Amino acid sequence: MSLGCFRTLCDSLETNYGLRSTLNVRIEESVAMFLRICGHNEVQRDVGLRFGKTQETVKRKFFEVLKATELLACDFIITPRRQELLRIPDRLLMDSKYWPFFSGFVGAMDGVHICVKVKPELQEMYWNRHGRTSFNNMAICDLNILFTYVWNGAPGSCHDTTSSHDGAR
Known part of the structure; x- marks a missing residue:
């Protein structure tokens, strides 16, 4: 992830989704710990050693960022209605090369x-x-x-x- 993208993510999580810095942990640090755990499959103990934080702090910050990220996902991941998922596209129905061979597809x-x-x-x-x-x-x-x-x-x-x-x- 580029530095610009990282900063944009941190700003968005703070501005739009309620993520806050604390006296001992800045937002950037919280997001970085979260990304190390999710993106590199690191355990809390190793992340805590890397960032100089206790496992309890890493766990708490992980779940704070996770909560904000879930809210962000709700704004960006939009699922279509069930009827739209079941509708067969016209381009498939109209093309004799594919229909009725893809019936039930x-x-x-x-x-x-x-x-x-x-x-x-x-x-x-x-x-x-x-x-x-x-x-x-x-x-x-x-x-x-x-x-x-x-x-x-x-x-x-x-x-x-x-x-x-x-x-x-």
């Missing part, structure tokens, strides 16, 4: 590997067939090309069929 599913950095002791599990460490992410779209399901987190060495099978549970 629910959506499309695909996966992609996202390169990640992991601790040296975990790298073996995350190596993919291209010689990089990655997560295997899967997404499902409906007929209107709207995401209806996203699953991420399978280690890169996990095959697509394994990730889709595990994600369906």
Whole structure:
């Protein structure tokens, strides 16, 4: 994340979603701790050591930023009405090449590997067939090309069929 993007996020969380600095922890520090935990899968103990804070402080600040981020998500992630999700797009109905062959079609599913950095002791599990460490992410779209399901987190060495099978549970 660029510094400008980080500052914009912090300003937005403060201005629009009630995140506040305290005497000992600034907003930027709270958001940085939150992002280390979410983006780098660090544990509270390690984040506390990195930022010079107790685990209790890290936990409290994590949940404060999480609450503000949930409010931000409510403003930016807008789900369509159920009727819109079930409506078959006209371009599909009108195209004899696809209709009626896609009658009963629910959506499309695909996966992609996202390169990640992991601790040296975990790298073996995350190596993919291209010689990089990655997560295997899967997404499902409906007929209107709207995401209806996203699953991420399978280690890169996990095959697509394994990730889709595990994600369906």
